[in-house]
Amino acid sequence: MTTVKTPMVHAEGVRKHFGKVAVLQGIDLTVERGQVCCLLGPSGSGKSTFLRCINHLEKLDGGRLSVDGAPVGYRQQGNRLYELKEREIARSRRDIGMVFQRFNLFPHMTAEQNVMEAPMKVGGVARDEARADARRLLDRVGLADRADRYPAQLSGGQQQRVAIARALAMKPKLMLFDEPTSALDPELVGEVLDVMRQLASEGMTMVVVTHEIGFAREVADTAVFMDGGVVVETGTPRQVLGDPQQERTRAFLSKVL
Ligand code: ADP
Ligand code: MG
Numbered sequence: 001m002t003t004v005k006t007p008m009v010h011a012e013g014v015r016k017h018f019g020k021v022a023v024l025q026g027i028d029l030t031v032e033r034g035q036v037c038c039l040l041g042p043s044g045s046g047k048s049t050f051l052r053c054i055n056h057l058e059k060l061d062g063g064r065l066s067v068d069g070a071p072v073g074y075r076q077q078g079n080r081l082y083e084l085k086e087r088e089i090a091r092s093r094r095d096i097g098m099v100f101q102r103f104n105l106f107p108h109m110t111a112e113q114n115v116m117e118a119p120m121k122v123g124g125v126a127r128d129e130a131r132a133d134a135r136r137l138l139d140r141v142g143l144a145d146r147a148d149r150y151p152a153q154l155s156g157g158q159q160q161r162v163a164i165a166r167a168l169a170m171k172p173k174l175m176l177f178d179e180p181t182s183a184l185d186p187e188l189v190g191e192v193l194d195v196m197r198q199l200a201s202e203g204m205t206m207v208v209v210t211h212e213i214g215f216a217r218e219v220a221d222t223a224v225f226m227d228g229g230v231v232v233e234t235g236t237p238r239q240v241l242g243d244p245q246q247e248r249t250r251a252f253l254s255k256v257l
Contacts, residue, residue: 006069008033008174008205009054015062016049023049025229026063031207031222033068036200038216038237039209041226042252047209050226051176054207055096056089067092068173094122097167101179103159105151111138111162112147115169123170130169137165141195157188161195168199175199177208211256217241225249 009031016024023046031037039047052058053065053072060073070092074081084092105114115134119125125133138147141161151159160180167175177196181189193215200206200219210216216223216237223240225233225248233240233249244250 005033007031008035008068009037009066009207011050011054011063011065013063014050014053014060014065016046016053016058017061023229024053027226027229027231029224029231029234031205033205034203035221036206036208036219037222037224038220039207039224039226040211040213040216040240040252041232045226046229047226048178051098051178051207051209054174055098055176056084056093067096094170095173096176097170097172097174098176099160099163099167099178099180101183103151103156103163103183105159105162105166107151110148110150111143111154111165114151114162115166118166119169133169134165137168138162140168140198141165142191155188156184157191160184160188160192164192164195164199173205175204175206177206177210179209179211181210181212213241213253213257225252227252 007030009029011027011029014024014027015022027050041047049058053060054067056072065072071084072092074083106117109117112131112134115137116130119130119133120127135144135147138144141164143158143161146154146158154162181192184192193212196208197219220237222234223237224231225240227248233244233246240249241253244253
């Protein structure tokens with residue numbers, strides 16, 4: 001018997017529209033366990049919407065999507081589709097960490113309290129254990145000495161690293177990053193990419209929307225170029241970034257490189 005590994009993310013024909021605008025027009029994408037997938041594409045191509053679909057933040061209008069084999073949006077039984085219950089969605093979402101362009105830290109909480117919050121409130125973890133975990137995670141993102149600082153006392157790069165630690169605190173099996181360095185001053189981009197690079201080398205499965213072509217080249221297992229709500233081209237970074245086959249990919253790369 002052969003065992004077939006369930007991919008971490010599997011999308012088939014995923015569709016999403018806002019009113020009359022078809023934002024995702026049938027996205028096919030597979031991310032294997034332990035792999036890093038970089039999503040590239042011009043503004044408005046549907047990258048954020050697709051990430052939000054993976055994280056149950058948008059309702060799908062068609063197609064199939066699963067995370068580690070668990071359905072997103074609706075489950076199929078026989079020929080019938082059932083919408084997931086709130087409880088099922090909440091459960092699935094715990095396994096997914098998300099980091100946004102804006103850090104969205106709680107401003108009235110220290111770095112450590114930000115990281116402790118979800119495990120205590122959602123995970124039912126005791127305060128002492130949550131604090132010990134938070135310390136470990138802040139150490140991992142290079143901020144052991146900033147645990148007691150409030151967001152306003154931290155640089156943008158430090159805040160984003162706290163946001164990564166906070167997402168990791170729920171022990172996710174998948175991490176989604178939506179342009180995590182786009183709002184940062186250029187000199188702070190590197191420290192955030194370093195943390196992400198380290199996370200990737202430790203085997204975290206990641207889907208990263210980014211314009212950092214260097215990062216994608218170096219860290220991604222697959223690069224996906226999206227435009228107008230479709231996947232235009234997918235392959236290794238070497239293929240997609242180094243030898244793009246589609247004119248739209250070439251035009252985009254010539255602008256960002
Ligand atoms: P990207 O992240 O690639 O820039 P988005 O997924 O943010 O693209 O957006 C894709 C398209 O969907 C854009 O045209 C955007 O205006 C539209 N859009 C995104 N979210 C909404 C929404 N909540 N309501 C209406 N239109 C939306
Ligand atoms: Mg976006």
